[in-house]
Amino acid sequence: MKRTVFFMSDGTGITAEALGNALLTQFEGIEFERVVLPYIDTIKKAETTIERINKTFEADGQRPIIFDTIVNKEIRAIIRTSNGFPIDIFETFLSPLERELGHKSSYTVGTSHSISEENSYKGRIDAVHFALENDDGIRTKNYHKADIILIGVSRCGKTPTCIYMALQFGLCAANYPITEEDMRDGMITLPKFLKENKHKLFGLTINAENLSNIRNERRANSRYSSLAQCEMEVDLVEELFIKEGIPYINSTYFSIEEISAKILNITGIERKN
């Protein structure tokens, strides 16, 4: 069973897509063919879109589902004349919100992903640059400026998590890979620049087998990617987290979105965005 789904907006379409996908994941067993149509912001484009929806209806033999956040009433009215099944996100919620807030909505297009709050946007972009410049231990002298410093073995998910936290929450997230070089007398000790920022440290760990698979894609059949080496490193690092009382989570079964949300939840760090 296949259903075509259109996500549609006169802006970027990001919200329509996020909401639509969240709802669609509730229907297992149905295969969805997804089409994202941003910037449907003229009557001409709306008419072309209707043609496309109606053609899809004929081809599928079933109404395409339409998630839209089109703000312009005229364009929305045109889309409503198609043979799709509309989930009109704005229509549904704006009227009750208007009543509750005692305020008319401005019906302006797509400000939720624009540079409407310039300082907060600039903060996110600066945070992305911070994450890149302080990735993978390449610099350790800026840790006093970091909001959070992720530590863990190489390839356990630190880099993409830092980038996500920067992009989404505007947080200055650095990360430092724990390696054998940080080992003294058979156990890992925190280097000085991490000790000085201990309250900012958060640990990531990962199942050794998954780590070995990930590393094998980079350097196949090396000591670095062997299961024995991965097990040893993971054991040592988890021991360190426990000994030093550093909060940590296992990243194996979580996406970077989930890891980031969990980190904020556990540490109580306030997002800046």
Add this chain to the structure above:
Amino acid sequence: MKRTVFFMSDGTGITAEALGNALLTQFEGIEFERVVLPYIDTIKKAETTIERINKTFEADGQRPIIFDTIVNKEIRAIIRTSNGFPIDIFETFLSPLERELGHKSSYTVGTSHSISEENSYKGRIDAVHFALENDDGIRTKNYHKADIILIGVSRCGKTPTCIYMALQFGLCAANYPITEEDMRDGMITLPKFLKENKHKLFGLTINAENLSNIRNERRANSRYSSLAQCEMEVDLVEELFIKEGIPYINSTYFSIEEISAKILNITGIERKN
């Protein structure tokens, strides 16, 4: 006028937040105090949350707005007993979707931001690593693997845009900064490795004055950040885009989310996520 808004979920809360913010931007002139509460996934947490909502109600003298994507019916029922104004995203749309699809929803928590589709998730993470490894022209030998190559003057927004496209769409996005070193006889010529991948090139430009401000934050009062230098570089690069027929947009007034959506819209590149 201030209203407190709670975004709430038994998952990450990303969808509740995206939808809520999209709706709230429609109400200019109201100041919203935002609270994101992910992982409200036990009755105990739901009860603590109600206390918080009710205290906020007393402090504000007005009902807090609640956007939630809580899937668990029992937890949702508890939240409904609070003194907040609920926007129940799932309740509102799941029933009509169930009827249209002829399928019961599974009422499972938070799969839309999890690693539910492992290949697509892995593709996004690989794309993030690709973006980092092919950022800022540091490597040019992998351009045959790129889905898109952004070009433009230094600090016009290439890096964060590439990272966003990787993270969100799973696209392998490289970027190359055009500098004076690419100039021959008073005009920019495309280096060989870009010429060979010309169909993948997309240009970013920026207003010279804004560029000068951005560069000044990095290297104040340098030739690099002077308005004259910025104007010269921007002129040359725009000339190049036009001469070579490279599609481009001006990034000055757009967020990276908007720039990315526009790039996909203009080029027709299919997202991989």
